[in-house]
Amino acid sequence: MTQTENIKLTLIKMLDLIKLSDAKDWEGIIEPFSYELLDKPNETKREILSLYRGMGSLNDLTLHKDGYPLKKENEEFSFLKRQLFDLCLKDL
Template identity: 40%
Template structure:
């Protein structure tokens, strides 16, 4: 399960950087760094990013003013996968 979260977070961070969401990328990198040390706490932190205005749920990736449709769809699928992993661990 932890390997899954690492792979999902790694790809989400890559996509966030591609879409110039550096603040979100940094936030996920901080959680990813020591996720395996305290997965329950880190899962709770991640789950708190999933609600309200400006949350992780609102991210749509753009580059040069153009929506990145395939990348946004991939990000959405990863976001759902990460949510399910975190619900299991929290």
């Protein structure tokens, strides 16, 4: 599997978890990257990396549903966030 395919798969897994939560606004932010990645991979990777900066960033996102944190989903989501960051940083 190529690096681009791994990034796309990671994004899709993250979207699946986001859809289980009340963080629907992040769905609209992350989903377009899975399509743009094939047309402009380096630019898309840089845009993804920019999500990790500042207050209210992807780093700060904790998945909740009806006011309760999703423990198992947050553990997987944290792993996927780190994986996505590492994949996007590689070869830039």
